Amino acid sequence: MSIKCISTVAMMPPLLVSMLRLLTNLYKLKLPATILATALFSNLAFAQTVTNDLTATSSTHYRVSGDDPYIIFNPPQQAEKTSRYLSFDLGTHLTGIPLEIFFSSQQDLFNPYYKISFTIANFPAALELPADLIFTESTRLRLDINQCQDCTIKLEFLPFLSDQVSAPVTVVQPSRLQNGVTPLANDSARLNTSNWQLNDLTGTANNFEVSASDPFLVSPQLTLSTQQLAGVYFKLKAPKSDEAWNDYQLFYQTERHSFTAQASSTLRVADNANGIVEFMFPLDFLHKEQPSVAVLERIRLDIPEISGSWALLEARLVHQEQQDDYLDKIPAQLLEIKQQRATGLSLIKKSLLNVFADLGFSISYLLLLIVSTWFLARAYRSNR
Amino acid sequence: MHKPMNNKQFLIAAIGLGVLLRFALMPFFAHVDLFSEARRVFYVLENDYLFDNGHRFVVFYIEVIFAWFSTLFINVTDGLFHLSDPTQSVSNLVDYGFFLNDPNIYRHLFFFKLPYLIFDIATALLIWKFIDNPRHRRIALLIWLFNPLTLFSTYIFGRFEVISLFFLMACALQLKYDRVFLASALFSFALLCREINLLYAPFLLIALIDVKDHWFRNAITLSCSAAIIALIYLLPNWLINLTGGDTQLFVDPSAAHPNNSLNALLSLGYYWFYPIVICLSVLAIYQWEIGARPKSERFVLSASVVLFIYFGFNVHSVHYAAWLVLFPILSMQYGKKVVLPFMALFGVWLVLWLLKTDNGVFTLFLAAPLTSDFIGMGYFPSVFKQHIASDTFTLHQAIQLMRSIFLVVMGFFTYRVLKNESNHRTML
Numbered sequence: 001m002s003i004k005c006i007s008t009v010a011m012m013p014p015l016l017v018s019m020l021r022l023l024t025n026l027y028k029l030k031l032p033a034t035i036l037a038t039a040l041f042s043n044l045a046f047a048q049t050v051t052n053d054l055t056a057t058s059s060t061h062y063r064v065s066g067d068d069p070y071i072i073f074n075p076p077q078q079a080e081k082t083s084r085y086l087s088f089d090l091g092t093h094l095t096g097i098p099l100e101i102f103f104s105s106q107q108d109l110f111n112p113y114y115k116i117s118f119t120i121a122n123f124p125a126a127l128e129l130p131a132d133l134i135f136t137e138s139t140r141l142r143l144d145i146n147q148c149q150d151c152t153i154k155l156e157f158l159p160f161l162s163d164q165v166s167a168p169v170t171v172v173q174p175s176r177l178q179n180g181v182t183p184l185a186n187d188s189a190r191l192n193t194s195n196w197q198l199n200d201l202t203g204t205a206n207n208f209e210v211s212a213s214d215p216f217l218v219s220p221q222l223t224l225s226t227q228q229l230a231g232v233y234f235k236l237k238a239p240k241s242d243e244a245w246n247d248y249q250l251f252y253q254t255e256r257h258s259f260t261a262q263a264s265s266t267l268r269v270a271d272n273a274n275g276i277v278e279f280m281f282p283l284d285f286l287h288k289e290q291p292s293v294a295v296l297e298r299i300r301l302d303i304p305e306i307s308g309s310w311a312l313l314e315a316r317l318v319h320q321e322q323q324d325d326y327l328d329k330i331p332a333q334l335l336e337i338k339q340q341r342a343t344g345l346s347l348i349k350k351s352l353l354n355v356f357a358d359l360g361f362s363i364s365y366l367l368l369l370i371v372s373t374w375f376l377a378r379a380y381r382s383n384r
Numbered sequence: 385m386h387k388p389m390n391n392k393q394f395l396i397a398a399i400g401l402g403v404l405l406r407f408a409l410m411p412f413f414a415h416v417d418l419f420s421e422a423r424r425v426f427y428v429l430e431n432d433y434l435f436d437n438g439h440r441f442v443v444f445y446i447e448v449i450f451a452w453f454s455t456l457f458i459n460v461t462d463g464l465f466h467l468s469d470p471t472q473s474v475s476n477l478v479d480y481g482f483f484l485n486d487p488n489i490y491r492h493l494f495f496f497k498l499p500y501l502i503f504d505i506a507t508a509l510l511i512w513k514f515i516d517n518p519r520h521r522r523i524a525l526l527i528w529l530f531n532p533l534t535l536f537s538t539y540i541f542g543r544f545e546v547i548s549l550f551f552l553m554a555c556a557l558q559l560k561y562d563r564v565f566l567a568s569a570l571f572s573f574a575l576l577c578r579e580i581n582l583l584y585a586p587f588l589l590i591a592l593i594d595v596k597d598h599w600f601r602n603a604i605t606l607s608c609s610a611a612i613i614a615l616i617y618l619l620p621n622w623l624i625n626l627t628g629g630d631t632q633l634f635v636d637p638s639a640a641h642p643n644n645s646l647n648a649l650l651s652l653g654y655y656w657f658y659p660i661v662i663c664l665s666v667l668a669i670y671q672w673e674i675g676a677r678p679k680s681e682r683f684v685l686s687a688s689v690v691l692f693i694y695f696g697f698n699v700h701s702v703h704y705a706a707w708l709v710l711f712p713i714l715s716m717q718y719g720k721k722v723v724l725p726f727m728a729l730f731g732v733w734l735v736l737w738l739l740k741t742d743n744g745v746f747t748l749f750l751a752a753p754l755t756s757d758f759i760g761m762g763y764f765p766s767v768f769k770q771h772i773a774s775d776t777f778t779l780h781q782a783i784q785l786m787r788s789i790f791l792v793v794m795g796f797f798t799y800r801v802l803k804n805e806s807n808h809r810t811m812l
Binding site: 369 | 390396408412482485494
């Protein structure tokens with residue numbers, strides 16, 4: 001890992017101010033002169049900037065030279081506590097590239113659960129910051145550049161904080177904000193069902209009908225720790241189906257993956273004549289995966305294509321302390337596709353545990369082997 | 385002083401170890417095809433459609449009986465084998481996933497394979513009875529009990545080939561005792577297990593001709609045998625139709641049916657159809673020319689070579705290779721030296737399928753009943769591509785190379801089976 005520190009000595013302030021108009025025209029930023037002055041001055045004055053997997057190709061350009069390119073810096077800021085934008089100009093190579101800002105650290109060790117994800121279509125640009133994020137003078141940020149092999153970054157000035165921007169700076173919204181992890185409450189978390197997104201469904205989560213072939217509901221954004229999570233419980237009003245059995249599938253998005261069939265569970269429940277269907281998808285295996293603390297960001301429930309009136313009556317994230325109360329809500333027919341699989345010894349151990357889980361079978365099977373061997377030996381001896 | 389095993393001890397030891405080995409495999413391995421078969425069986429049981437489904441009648445009803453027997457020991461999970469549409473009985477991976485996660489899966493697999501075990505061991509006993517030479521019968525028994533082809537296809541892949549092979553074995557045994565009509569009846573049972581056995585039919589009929597007999601007697605024998613085979617083969621479908629049953633219960637009407645039905649029956653690539661017809665015709669002439677030999681010998685030798693021709697030009701599913709095992713083993717009765725060709729076959733079959741497999745045929749997918757973590761654990765073709773393949777030696781070339789060697793092994797087998805027996809002591 002190559003770490004390069006950039007330290008630059010401050011230049012003469014009068015000279016900088018005289019350059020200001022020139023730079024403003026040059027970059028066509030049309031930012032207030034004071035902002036740019038602050039940015040430039042701060043940048044040149046005390047940039048305790050750290051780069052990783054970035055190689056300088058000139059005094060202002062860097063090339064990605066590894067798998068984990070990032071820059072750690074103190075963002076220059078115009079107005080402490082009121083900054084609403086982080087402004088960038090990183091060059092054309094980074095347009096459309098997924099970027100992440102990590103904003104919580106101790107001695108440059110950044111917490112992965114505090115980050116803003118975004119993509120910029122045109123530079124210069126300003127990332128709109130959520131109102132509840134407050135950056136102080138000592139705040140260190142880490143800008144991660146993802147999925148950008150061999151591209152070049154322009155770094156004439158560091159990203160800086162401001163409370164306003166003006167055209168032609170493009171204002172971009174974060175595609176995702178993760179502001180820490182909320183532990184799951186002991187008495188489980190009942191999710192608000194009024195603000196779920198619907199796909200191929202008409203109406204709201206509280207009253208909807210299937211309108212096309214891929215019906216599903218997506219929860220609002222969550223930032224819940226999976227450490228104490230036992231599963232997700234649903235209660236729905238469902239119309240009568242022509243089928244005797246219906247499949248429901250749960251997708252769960254964590255900070256490591258979005259919705260994918262490789263991280264989903266499917267269960268099969270009997271069609272219910274009284275119109276109420278309830279079940280729980282166990283997710284207690286998530287805390288056994290590595291890293292053990294994952295963040296549940298959203299869940300998605302795919303429902304069978306049955307016409308008629310549906311309603312999501314209840315959705316609940318069940319804490320492990322309440323797990324026993326929901327065991328009878330786990331259908332016998334359950335298929336879990338997990339991101340992380342056992343290998344080596346743990347695979348053998350898991351296989352044996354599965355076999356011995358059916359104790360009646362295990363005992364009968366062992367007895368069968370013993371009795372067969374005994375008969376074999378007896379028959380062999382008696383025919384000498 | 386150490387006393388060598390007598391014949392009976394050898395039989396007990398071999399069968400006993402064979403059974404223990406089979407017990408060890410039965411509950412823990414399966415291909416999704418076994419679950420599809422189980423769904424059809426339980427569909428019939430759940431809905432009392434006992435007088436429907438004329439497809440592979442014998443195998444199916446043996447499985448139905450054992451599945452019913454298994455319900456005495458297993459509370460079948462509601463909906464586990466549910467089929468909303470019987471014509472769509474081939475399972476997808478979601479349905480199979482439910483089966484894999486069923487707490488009773490090991491019981492289901494054990495009981496579902498139990499008839500296979502019984503017919504497998506019964507076949508072993510008939511082989512023992514068929515071969516007279518004590519040394520040859522020991523070797524034949526060991527090959528049958530411990531060959532990887534039938535072990536894989538029956539207890540790992542989980543298919544019913546041994547039931548069909550049992551009836552073919554019984555047919556050959558009855559021919560040995562000159563019970564022609566019983567042999568014909570048993571042959572038609574084999575036909576009701578696997579349609580591919582139709583390939584043997586002309587060779588069975590030719591084998592029934594005794595050149596020392598009057599032509600009229602031969603004509604009567606042939607006509608009666610053909611009638612027995614046809615009647616027994618057609619009887620189930622006829623009865624089902626007569627009682628208003630649905631012989632097409634599990635047949636998907638939307639599935640594409642090729643125009644050339646014989647070609648489709650043999651599952652052949654079109655360009656291989658005519659070479660096989662030519663080779664089989666040549667074999668029929670050869671069988672006519674050895675007309676002075678016993679009926680069973682002529683049938684066993686030609687039935688062996690029929691499959692060498694068929695597999696030499698054509699590759700089917702991995703478990704179909706089990707068909708190759710029976711008749712060459714029986715040819716040992718006539719002094720044929722087939723041990724070395726068998727070893728070559730096991731080796732080439734293993735390498736060919738390691739290269740040729742997809743994700744679910746010859747991979748750890750088959751161990752998924754132990755834990756579904758085995759699904760998608762990787763397979764040999766990807767290892768080959770990563771570490772062995774180059775621009776000049778691709779996976780496709782490696783498969784074609786092994787296919788060619790497979791054809792050579794079939795040729796080797798044919799040579800050993802058709803060659804007149806020598807007086808060499810070795811069976812290699």
